[in-house]
Structures are given as structure tokens and as C-alpha cells.
Amino acid sequence: MRQFTAVVNPTAGGSAGAAALLRVARLLREAGAELETEYSRSLAHAGELARRAGERGRAVLAVGGDGIAGRIGGALSGTGTPLGLVPAGRGNDFARALGLPADPAALAGVLLGHEPRPVDTIEVESAVHDRTVVLGSVYAGVDALANRHANNARLLRGTASYYAGALRAVTTWRAARYRITVDGRVHEHRGYTVVAANSGYYGSGRLIAPDARVDDGLLEVVMITEAPRLLFFALMNELKSGSHVRRPQVRVVRGSEIRVEADREVPYGADGEVEAVLPVTARVLPGALRVLY
Incomplete structure (x- = not known):
């Protein structure tokens, strides 16, 4: 079963990030996954938290909008650490491009059951x-x-x-x-x-x-x-x-x-x-x- 570290941007949509994570976290834990949560002070800090989690062999969840997804994805680019997205920001455009579901149960199913797939970065x-x-x-x-x-x-x-x-x-x-x-x-x-x-x-x-x-x-x-x-x-x-x-x-x-x-x-x-x-x-x-x- 997967081990996740969720990195939350507390400024993305106010409390939307924490609320979105709570809905998904319960489902992940009920399925037997381990989940820890880290709150970032800035986008740069979010990238640092993600890299540290990856070094411990954990998959990273970017919780927020495109800003934190891009910063964490950039930090993990080339490292082999799997990235999951919990969309909770203003745009969520990269999650939209990936076709990620908005429903928490369906999203939890993706995070638990899908294998990581290679994606290009810029x-x-x-x-x-x-x-x-x-x-x-x-x-x-x-x-x-x-x-x-x-x-x-x-x-x-x-x-x-x-x-x-x-x-x-x-x-x-x-x-x-x-x-x-x-x-x-x-x-x-x-x-x-x-x-x-x-x-x-x-x-x-x-x-x-x-x-x-x-x-x-x-x-x-x-x-x-x-x-x-x-x-x-x-x-x-x-x-x-x-x-x-x-x-x-x-x-x-x-x-x-x-x-x-x-x-x-x-x-x-x-x-x-x-x-x-x-x-x-x-x-x-x-x-x-x-x-x-």
C-alpha cells in the first residue's frame, strides 16, 4: 500500500486545500494507505518539502492549484518520485489536462490504483x-x-x-x-x-x-x-x-x-x-x- 506525503498550500482558495484533502484523506486511510500532511510556508518551501518526502520513498500529493502543482512537479522532475494532485486552487488547469476526476472517491481510486505514468516538464x-x-x-x-x-x-x-x-x-x-x-x-x-x-x-x-x-x-x-x-x-x-x-x-x-x-x-x-x-x-x-x- 502506498505511503503519501500531502503538501498543502494554505493560501490556495482559503481553506479549500485543507477541505479537499480531508475528503480524500479519509478514503485513502480507510483503504490502508499511510498519509502524512505538511503545510508549506511558500511555493519554494513546498518544493523543499516534496523533495524531502521523495527522498524517504514517499509519493507526494500537491494540494492546491496550478502554482503549487507546478512548483512541486518541478521539484520532483527527474527524481522518480511519484506525484499525485488534489486540485483545490483557482485554475487547476494541469489536473484538468490530465482528466483527473473532481469526485473525492474517484480521485482516491486514481491515487491508490493507478500506476505512475511519465509526463513531460518544462x-x-x-x-x-x-x-x-x-x-x-x-x-x-x-x-x-x-x-x-x-x-x-x-x-x-x-x-x-x-x-x-x-x-x-x-x-x-x-x-x-x-x-x-x-x-x-x-x-x-x-x-x-x-x-x-x-x-x-x-x-x-x-x-x-x-x-x-x-x-x-x-x-x-x-x-x-x-x-x-x-x-x-x-x-x-x-x-x-x-x-x-x-x-x-x-x-x-x-x-x-x-x-x-x-x-x-x-x-x-x-x-x-x-x-x-x-x-x-x-x-x-x-x-x-x-x-x-
Whole structure:
């Protein structure tokens, strides 16, 4: 029977993380699994707790949203330690990409009965930010600015904070000129954003890269060019289904190493948490993480 260490982010959705874990923990223990709980003081601390648990031969449960999932997944990348997710955050986009069930009993069944499967991770390098490893995506442009606004929101929670952040970002954004190098091939465009996606979802359920797969050794690079604001808002609405990729203003290429530069200071983010400015390089680490899903 498996031994688990749950690492809880106490700030993810208030008390939602602890509540979500309680529902699953009872089922795990009733089935005979051993479970211990650690509360992180920060995302960096969460990664340290995860590594220590892995060194003791325990599977790690990331309890919270995409930020803690990405930080713990990055910390465990390349170690062989199995990772399980207990989604309890604002977006839960990586859990959505894996098809994890929301029902506690079904999730407990996955954590107890499924064998760990290899998943790709993304190594992120920047001159102004420490090297890090994330799970879902790296995005540079208006969406990074929107995510910053959402993270700083005080009155709104969940998806509402993303919508408010996006509206605020789009109304003030001016298009940047990007230079994107994908596996040595240069692509230039003027636009709103560039997204290098391992997971198809970002921004609380938006299907930015419908063909992205977490285990194919490649990133989907989605480039959204400059467009009138009304058209861009329509395109944003199409992110719910992924139909935006059929528009001529959207270009998609694939590759294993992507470098993104711009003609001015443009923010980028990763897994909802990393905040810095371009340039940035993202490369796939194929099958580097073992995940229960």
C-alpha cells in the first residue's frame, strides 16, 4: 500500500486545500494507505518539502492549484518520485489536462490504483529569473499581465478574477513585436501573446492549445497576432472550446525548445506564478515526471 506525503498550500482558495484533502484523506486511510500532511510556508518551501518526502520513498500529493502543482512537479522532475494532485486552487488547469476526476472517491481510486505514468516538464531559463521547472505552460504578453492582475485581485476569486484581470490587461495592452525561435527556426510576428504549452489548458479552463499533449516530448507554440480589440475579445471567448486556433490571427507551431524575445519589456509567466520579463527560453524535459492519473 502506498505511503503519501500531502503538501498543502494554505493560501490556495482559503481553506479549500485543507477541505479537499480531508475528503480524500479519509478514503485513502480507510483503504490502508499511510498519509502524512505538511503545510508549506511558500511555493519554494513546498518544493523543499516534496523533495524531502521523495527522498524517504514517499509519493507526494500537491494540494492546491496550478502554482503549487507546478512548483512541486518541478521539484520532483527527474527524481522518480511519484506525484499525485488534489486540485483545490483557482485554475487547476494541469489536473484538468490530465482528466483527473473532481469526485473525492474517484480521485482516491486514481491515487491508490493507478500506476505512475511519465509526463513531460518544462525547463524555463531567463537572464532575470532563476532557472525553474514547471508543468503547464509559459506565456508572454497580455495573458501574463492578466494573470498578474488576477493574482493581485482582492475582491474577486476563482474564474471571476481571471476575467477581470483579462479585461483590464486587454484594454491597456499595445501589441509587441516578437521574435520566437523554435528548434532553431525563427518566427516573427506583432501581436498579443506567445504561449509555449505542455498542457492544453491555462487561465482557469481556457483551452489555449487543443492539440497539446503532456507526454509527447513537444510544446505547442501558440502565437496570437495583433487584431482589433472587439475581434480579440471574440477570440478570447473561443478559448473556452479551442476554436480560436482556426482563426487566421492565430498561428501554431510545435517544438522542443523555444526562445521568446520582444522589442520592448514584455512580461511572461508560467503555471500562474512565475513572473518576470522577456527574453525567456523554454525546453521540454521528456518524461521527466511520474504522475498518478
